[in-house]
Amino acid sequence: MLKHDQSLYFYLFTRRGFVPARTLTNQACAIYNEYDNVNICGVIRLILIKEESALTKLTIKDIAKEAGVSTATISRVLNNSGYVSNDIKQHVMEVIRKLNYQPNAIARSLKQEKSRSVGIVLPDMTNPYFMNIARAIQHRCFQEGYHLLFVDTEENPDKEKEALDFLTEKRIEALILAGTGGNREQIQAISGAGIRVILVDRRYSNLKLDTVAEDNIYASKAAIEYLIEKNHRRIGIIGGPQSISTARERRQGAMIGLEEAGIALAPELMVEGDYTRDSGTDALRRLMALPEPPTAIFSANNEMTFGVYLGMQQLGLPLDSIEVVSFGNLEFSSLFRHKLSVIMQNPHDIGEIVGDLLIRRLGGDDSETENQVLVPKLVPYEA
Amino acid sequence: MLKHDQSLYFYLFTRRGFVPARTLTNQACAIYNEYDNVNICGVIRLILIKEESALTKLTIKDIAKEAGVSTATISRVLNNSGYVSNDIKQHVMEVIRKLNYQPNAIARSLKQEKSRSVGIVLPDMTNPYFMNIARAIQHRCFQEGYHLLFVDTEENPDKEKEALDFLTEKRIEALILAGTGGNREQIQAISGAGIRVILVDRRYSNLKLDTVAEDNIYASKAAIEYLIEKNHRRIGIIGGPQSISTARERRQGAMIGLEEAGIALAPELMVEGDYTRDSGTDALRRLMALPEPPTAIFSANNEMTFGVYLGMQQLGLPLDSIEVVSFGNLEFSSLFRHKLSVIMQNPHDIGEIVGDLLIRRLGGDDSETENQVLVPKLVPYEA
DNA sequence: TTGTATGCGTTATCAT
DNA sequence: ATGATAACGCATACAA
Numbered sequence: 062m063l064k065h066d067q068s069l070y071f072y073l074f075t076r077r078g079f080v081p082a083r084t085l086t087n088q089a090c091a092i093y094n095e096y097d098n099v100n101i102c103g104v105i106r107l108i109l110i111k112e113e114s115a116l117t118k119l120t121i122k123d124i125a126k127e128a129g130v131s132t133a134t135i136s137r138v139l140n141n142s143g144y145v146s147n148d149i150k151q152h153v154m155e156v157i158r159k160l161n162y163q164p165n166a167i168a169r170s171l172k173q174e175k176s177r178s179v180g181i182v183l184p185d186m187t188n189p190y191f192m193n194i195a196r197a198i199q200h201r202c203f204q205e206g207y208h209l210l211f212v213d214t215e216e217n218p219d220k221e222k223e224a225l226d227f228l229t230e231k232r233i234e235a236l237i238l239a240g241t242g243g244n245r246e247q248i249q250a251i252s253g254a255g256i257r258v259i260l261v262d263r264r265y266s267n268l269k270l271d272t273v274a275e276d277n278i279y280a281s282k283a284a285i286e287y288l289i290e291k292n293h294r295r296i297g298i299i300g301g302p303q304s305i306s307t308a309r310e311r312r313q314g315a316m317i318g319l320e321e322a323g324i325a326l327a328p329e330l331m332v333e334g335d336y337t338r339d340s341g342t343d344a345l346r347r348l349m350a351l352p353e354p355p356t357a358i359f360s361a362n363n364e365m366t367f368g369v370y371l372g373m374q375q376l377g378l379p380l381d382s383i384e385v386v387s388f389g390n391l392e393f394s395s396l397f398r399h400k401l402s403v404i405m406q407n408p409h410d411i412g413e414i415v416g417d418l419l420i421r422r423l424g425g426d427d428s429e430t431e432n433q434v435l436v437p438k439l440v441p442y443e444a
Numbered sequence: 445m446l447k448h449d450q451s452l453y454f455y456l457f458t459r460r461g462f463v464p465a466r467t468l469t470n471q472a473c474a475i476y477n478e479y480d481n482v483n484i485c486g487v488i489r490l491i492l493i494k495e496e497s498a499l500t501k502l503t504i505k506d507i508a509k510e511a512g513v514s515t516a517t518i519s520r521v522l523n524n525s526g527y528v529s530n531d532i533k534q535h536v537m538e539v540i541r542k543l544n545y546q547p548n549a550i551a552r553s554l555k556q557e558k559s560r561s562v563g564i565v566l567p568d569m570t571n572p573y574f575m576n577i578a579r580a581i582q583h584r585c586f587q588e589g590y591h592l593l594f595v596d597t598e599e600n601p602d603k604e605k606e607a608l609d610f611l612t613e614k615r616i617e618a619l620i621l622a623g624t625g626g627n628r629e630q631i632q633a634i635s636g637a638g639i640r641v642i643l644v645d646r647r648y649s650n651l652k653l654d655t656v657a658e659d660n661i662y663a664s665k666a667a668i669e670y671l672i673e674k675n676h677r678r679i680g681i682i683g684g685p686q687s688i689s690t691a692r693e694r695r696q697g698a699m700i701g702l703e704e705a706g707i708a709l710a711p712e713l714m715v716e717g718d719y720t721r722d723s724g725t726d727a728l729r730r731l732m733a734l735p736e737p738p739t740a741i742f743s744a745n746n747e748m749t750f751g752v753y754l755g756m757q758q759l760g761l762p763l764d765s766i767e768v769v770s771f772g773n774l775e776f777s778s779l780f781r782h783k784l785s786v787i788m789q790n791p792h793d794i795g796e797i798v799g800d801l802l803i804r805r806l807g808g809d810d811s812e813t814e815n816q817v818l819v820p821k822l823v824p825y826e827a
Numbered sequence: 828t829t830g831t832a833t834g835c836g837t838t839a840t841c842a843t
Numbered sequence: 844a845t846g847a848t849a850a851c852g853c854a855t856a857c858a859a
Contacts, residue, residue, distance in 0.1 A: 118637070120836055131846045136838055143839090144844050161633075166613040167553045168836035171851050176550060186579045192570045196596055199569070203595075208610070211594050212586075213579055227591070230549040250544075254501070370779050380779065393776030396753050396763065503852055514830045519854055526855085527828050551852035554835050 119162045128156040139164055170232075177207050179419065180228035181237040182221060186213040190363075190389065190408045191239060194261060197412025198237060198419065205420050207234070216336075218243030225251065235419055239263050242304035257422040261415050264306040271422070273415050273433040277307050277388075280404045280437045281314025281359070282321075284386040287402065287439060288357045289322045293384065296324075297348040297355035299365055301336045308336070311361040311388060330355055334365045341368020342375070349376060356383065363389030366401075386439070394442070402441045410435060502545045511539040522547055553615075560590050562802065563611035564620040565604060569596040573746075573772060573791050574622060577644060580795025581620060581802065588803050590617070599719075601626030608634065618802055622646050625687035640805040644798050647689040654805070656798050656816040660690050660771075663787045663820045664697025664742070665704075667769040670785065670822060671740045672705045676767065679707075680731040680738035682748055684719045691719070694744040694771060713738055717748045724751025725758070732759060739766065746772030749784075769822070777825070785824045793818060 121139075125132045130149060137143045138153045145153075156162075170176045179202055183191045199209050210231060212224035218241045225247050228236065235257040238248065245265060252258045252270055260272040288296050298315050301308030312331075319326060332347055334340030341364065348355055349372075360366040366387035373380055384400040394401050414433055504522075508515045513532060520526040521536045528536075539545075553559045562585055566574045582592050593614060595607035601624045608630050611619065618640040621631065628648060635641045635653060643655040671679050681698050684691030695714075702709055715730055717723030724747065731738055732755075743749040749770035756763055767783040777784050797816050 121838095122836080132837085133839085133846060133848090134844090137845090140838080146844060149845085163609070163613050165554075165615060165836050167550055167559060167615055168851090169838075170550045171548075171554050171835090171853090172837045172839085174851065186582070187572050187575045189570045189572060192575060196569045199594075199596060203606075203610075208593060208614070210591060211582070213582060223586075226546065227586075230546050231591070232548060232550055367775065374779065392750065393779065396757065396776065504854095505852080515853080516830060516832095516855080517828090520829090523854080529828060532829085548852055551835090552854080554837085554851090555853045555855085557835065 119160055121164070124153070124156055124160065124162050127160060128153050176232040176234055178210055178231060178233050179207050179235045179237065179423075180210045180212070180224075180231070180233040182212050182214060182224050182228070183239050184214050184216045184241060186211065190406060191262075193408035194239075194412040194415065197409050198416045201413070201416030201420060205423075207423065214241055216241055222247060229254075229256070235259065235423055237261055237415060237419065240265065242306070257419070259415055259419060259422070261411060262307060266306075269430050271418060271431045273411055273418065273431075274307075274435070275406060275411070276434050276436045277310035278314035278317065280388070280439065281311045281361075282318040283439050284359050284388075284402075284404060285315050285318025286322070287441065288359065288384065288386060289318070289324070291357070291384065293355075293357035294324060295327070295330065295353060295355045295357070297344075297358040298331045299341060299344040299348075299358060299360045299369070300331065300333050301361045301365070303333065305336070308361055315359055334361075334368075336362050336364055338364045338368040338371070341365030342372040343368070345369045345372035346376070349378070358383055358385045360385060360387040363387055363391050363403075366391060370399075388437075397442070400442055402439060404437050405440050406437045407435055502543055504547070507536070507539055507543065507545050510543060511536050559615040559617055561593055561614060561616050562590050562618045562620065562806075563593045563595070563607075563614070563616040565595050565597060565607050565611070566622050567597050567599045567624060569594065573789060574645075576791035577622075577795040577798065580792050581799045584796070584799030584803060588806075590806065597624055599624055605630060612637075612639070618642065618806055620644055620798060620802065623648065625689070640802070642798055642802055642805070644794060645690060649689075652813050654801060654814045656794055656801065656814075657690075657818070658789060658794070659817050659819045660693035661697035661700065663771070663822065664694045664744075665701040666822050667742050667771075667785075667787060668698050668701025669705070670824065671742065671767065671769060672701070672707070674740070674767065676738075676740035677707060678710070678736060678738045678740070679713065680727075680741040681714045682724060682727040682731075682741060682743045682752070683714065683716045684744045684748070686716065688719070691744055698742055717744075717751075719745050719747055721747045721751040721754070724748030725755040726751070728752045728755035729759070732761070741766055741768045743768060743770040746770055746774050746786075749774060753782075771820075780825070783825055785822060787820050788823050789820045790818055 121132045121135045124135050128135070130153065134145055134149060135153055137145045138150050138157075181195060181198065183195065185191060195209070195211070202209055210228060210233060212227070214221040214224055221241045222244050225244060229251060233256060236251060237259050239262045240248070240260070242263070245268060248258060248265065248270075249268060252268075258270045260268075260270050260274070262274050264272055264274055285296065296319070298312070300312040300315075303309055303312070316326060329351055330348070332344040334344050341360065344365065345358075345368070348358070358369060360369055366385060366389070369385065370380055373383065380397070381399040386402045386404065388404045388406070390405055391401065391403055394403050414435075418431060418433070504515045504518045507518050511518070513536065517528055517532060518536060520528045521533050564578060564581065566578065568574055578592070578594070585592055593611060593616060595610070597604040597607055604624045605627050608619075608627060612634060616639060619634055620642050622645045623631070623643065625646070628651060631641060631648065631653075632651060635651075641653045643651075643653050643657070645657050647655050647657055668679065679702070681695070683695040683698075686692055686695070699709060712734055713731070715727040717727050724743065727748065728741075728751070731741070741752060743752055749768060749772070752768065753763055756766065763780070764782040769785045769787065771787045771789070773788055774784070774786055777786055797818075801814060801816070
């Protein structure tokens with residue numbers, strides 16, 4: 062129950078006007094407590110009543126009237142623009158605070174023809190890799206007064222198309238895209254319309270767009286070299302969907318590694334998954350069913366690798382019976398004593414680079430398209 | 445280079461008007477190729493030029509002029525509202541398609557006084573638990589024409605406050621909140637302003653708001669009972685930050701479990717972490733340093749549990765030397781043969797329930813505040 | 828069935 | 844230094 066001696070505020074702002082809370086009778090307290098039938102303390106109750114109907118509904122006109130000045134002046138105060146005397150400024154700010162006014166960002170956007178929003182289109186919102194990228198970007202955007210409109214395409218080009226339409230209707234000023242591989246024309250069109258597009262993680266050949274991605278070819282090659290150095294000769298390669306650039310590059314890097322070592326490519330050792338867990342399990346089964354199964358595996362992403370281990374378990378194979386090198390961070394690898402080495406990616410760094418580039422581009426930097434490459438490190442398991 | 449016989453489209457839509465691409469001379473091709481100095485194939489180039497400057501800049505007036513009707517008619521076609529003859533409708537849609545017009549969602553929002561946006565405030569964007577919730581909600585929202593404005597508070601009440609201010613300025617129609625525990629007044633105010641608030645995962649006592657959360661007390665009690673049944677008597681309890689409702693409830697449930705079994709609460713066995721990995725490692729160290737260390741541990745979330753295992757490794761303890769029950773999904777648990785049981789949470793289900801409730805509320809459902817509770821299941825490890 | 832005109836809440840241009 | 848007012852792009856009440 063509200064007890065009047067608990068009040069930290071001097072006034073209750075009710076529909077009947079201001080009531081000095083310190084002088085409230087217990088009876089009055091009872092009435093306010095009835096108000097919405099919740100038992101909460103005085104401070105909260107006070108604010109509950111005060112805010113009611115205010116927040117969100119007030120316009121610059123209300124403030125102007127209350128402050129006895131024009132809307133232009135209010136606007137100038139809000140934006141720190143033009144001249145406005147200190148007295149009036151103080152007074153206006155006081156009124157704004159008192160009435161708890163918040164400017165309408167939608168109207169502002171319309172007038173300024175600037176949405177101050179950035180679209181970010183990702184293939185999987187639940188994947189910490191992408192969300193670590195996203196978080197770093199958001200952090201930077203928020204600082205600069207931009208906000209992110211997220212859409213998850215679930216690797217589906219049709220959803221991606223919907224997402225892109227949606228975002229352009231929202232008049233995003235820039236687009237961050239880890240694409241499905243489709244919708245090239247639309248992406249090109251968006252870029253052509255003056256919306257800055259930054260590709261992240263995944264490239265589009267033939268599209269001249271800012272890109273921040275990892276050197277998949279180099280890292281995959283290094284992974285194969287590592288396995289060869291450990292005397293493996295039959296290496297299973299579990300690749301991803303070839304519509305995605307990272308999968309193509311990782312496959313290519315692996316092949317280069319084998320080639321340079323003078324090891325003939327064995328087609329039966331190259332299987333294509335779709336970056337999902339199940340496809341990893343399936344790939345392992347196929348590999349182990351070969352007359353001469355591999356002694357080591359290179360897997361193009363972490364989900365498939367997880368599937369590989371689940372597969373080993375299902376087949377009754379010891380988890381260290383096969384040496385594995387996998388792209389992507391695998392949390393549990395630090396707990397394993399198994400033969401699992403990972404190619405650590407840097408989602409946070411990628412996000413920061415994208416964020417910086419984004420802010421630069423939004424700031425009007427029209428210089429040549431950039432192509433930033435990060436080199437992920439191979440982390441061998443500790444024996 | 446663009447070769448004119450590669451063209452799949454009949455026309456190039458340039459600033460000089462339509463140019464039939466099939467009749468382009470090689471010289472003309474060279475010119476177009478110079479256009480932005482990118483070597484791409486004819487089809488993409490075509491679209492590049494076509495879209496340039498169009499998308500995003502056109503207004504309803506342009507369409508009206510081009511179609512020879514009034515803006516009102518265009519609006520009616522766009523919204524399927526009011527009467528409009530079939531002929532005109534067809535014609536207008538054709539013009540829209542031809543010019544690639546997309547309505548300005550910002551202007552529409554201002555006019556309709558509906559942002560069609562929903563704020564979602566989460567403590568950690570990189571946590572798959574929350575993102576699984578978010579994804580289900582987003583899915584539903586997208587279907588219904590709403591979009592989500594995400595903000596990550598990083599468990600910081602100050603950032604949360606900023607986020608809430610930001611979102612109300614964007615005139616969100618509803619707010620989904622997994623809160624830090626602070627900002628009660630502001631949350632109450634938002635609700636009071638007619639913005640529907642739905643709490644998810646974490647409750648706020650005294651705030652009468654729709655809530656969808658898990659039965660942490662029940663599940664924690666069950667966890668303790670499970671351990672007791674396995675003859676553990678010294679059970680370490682690693683709790684989370686008590687400002688967060690889930691942490692309070694999990695602690696309370698554990699205590700109830702012990703009490704009902706007639707086991708005295710040993711204060712030295714109850715340590716408080718902060719839901720982070722490091723704090724889990726730290727907690728384990730403290731527990732194992734006791735004169736009489738626990739034989740089992742109940743951990744209030746998955747991150748801390750991971751820390752616990754890292755700690756065991758650091759201390760040189762076998763990972764199965766201590767029986768553990770942990771809240772939250774731990775991916776690797778399915779690969780472990782260790783004594784790790786988990787309380788599986790249902791983020792996707794939570795998201796779906798929130799999504800349904802949200803759409804109902806946005807549809808004007810003003811019925812009594814709802815309090816939905818999901819019961820997470822204890823999944824014992826397989827010996 | 829279609830068109831005209833007004834206003835949504837701002838900002839910015841022009842006066843004063 | 845401050846105020847009046849015209850847009851921004853769209854939806855809608857009202858006229859025709």
